[in-house]
Amino acid sequence: GQNIDQPTEMTATEGAIVQINCTYQTSGFNGLFWYQQHAGEAPTFLSYNVLDGLEEKGRFSSFLSRSKGYSYLLLKELQMKDSASYLCAVRDSNYQLIWGAGTKLIIKP
Amino acid sequence: IAGITQAPTSQILAAGRRMTLRCTQDMRHNAMYWYRQDLGLGLRLIHYSNTAGTTGKGEVPDGYSVSRANTDDFPLTLASAVPSQTSVYFCASSDSQSGANVLTFGAGSRLTVL
Numbered sequence: 001g002q003n004i005d006q007p008t009e010m011t012a013t014e015g016a017i018v019q020i021n022c023t024y025q026t027s028g029f030n031g032l033f034w035y036q037q038h039a040g041e042a043p044t045f046l047s048y049n050v051l052d053g054l055e056e057k058g059r060f061s062s063f064l065s066r067s068k069g070y071s072y073l074l075l076k077e078l079q080m081k082d083s084a085s086y087l088c089a090v091r092d093s094n095y096q097l098i099w100g101a102g103t104k105l106i107i108k109p
Numbered sequence: 110i111a112g113i114t115q116a117p118t119s120q121i122l123a124a125g126r127r128m129t130l131r132c133t134q135d136m137r138h139n140a141m142y143w144y145r146q147d148l149g150l151g152l153r154l155i156h157y158s159n160t161a162g163t164t165g166k167g168e169v170p171d172g173y174s175v176s177r178a179n180t181d182d183f184p185l186t187l188a189s190a191v192p193s194q195t196s197v198y199f200c201a202s203s204d205s206q207s208g209a210n211v212l213t214f215g216a217g218s219r220l221t222v223l
Contacts, residue, residue, distance in 0.1 A: 004151060031209065033211070042215060042217055044214070048211065089152075096167075099152040
């Protein structure tokens with residue numbers, strides 16, 4: 001079966017750095033996505049990785065290792081507004097998106 | 110403002126009733142999707158449409174139907190609602206011809222079936 005694993009919940013301190021991991025087992029791979037979802041709101045796109053390596057976008061970076069079936073989202077200089085759920089999704093060989101259950105990130109002052 | 114509009118925002122429904130969730134996008138995206146989101150689970154695809162006039166079944170299609178008469182609208186119908194259909198429903202769209210095919214989501218419709 002296809003599976004996306006990410007931690008259920010993480011806590012970090014304002015101003016710090018946090019890394020959210022995502023491991024996947026899917027039938028084929030055609031890209032990995034990270035979305036942010038604030039409570040009661042829609043998911044919004046953060047990043048897309050299709051090749052191995054690090055993609056940096058401001059305070060957020062996303063890393064991919066296809067051979068290890070592994071990705072992480074790195075958030076720097078955490079702000080209170082970063083409190084949200086972070087969803088990892090993989091596009092499989094049929095171009096269908098497989099979603100993880102999300103990681104709830106709690107930022108403390 | 111370009112984006113996706115869903116209606117209603119929330120609804121409480123008696124079991125056995127028929128319900129249609131509306132979804133309209135103004136981005137001229139060719140592809141549209143309906144997902145449900147339940148606590149502790151990832152987003153699950155109900156139905157999708159790659160282009161106007163075509164639809165396909167996702168991971169959890171039973172009890173739901175969709176239509177795609179034009180590019181902009183993609184309503185989801187529950188013919189006879191059951192309590193297990195209590196969920197938050199998200200409509201999404203994308204330009205599937207683009208490299209990343211990023212999904213844009215609507216604000217969601219929270220449905221409670223009693």
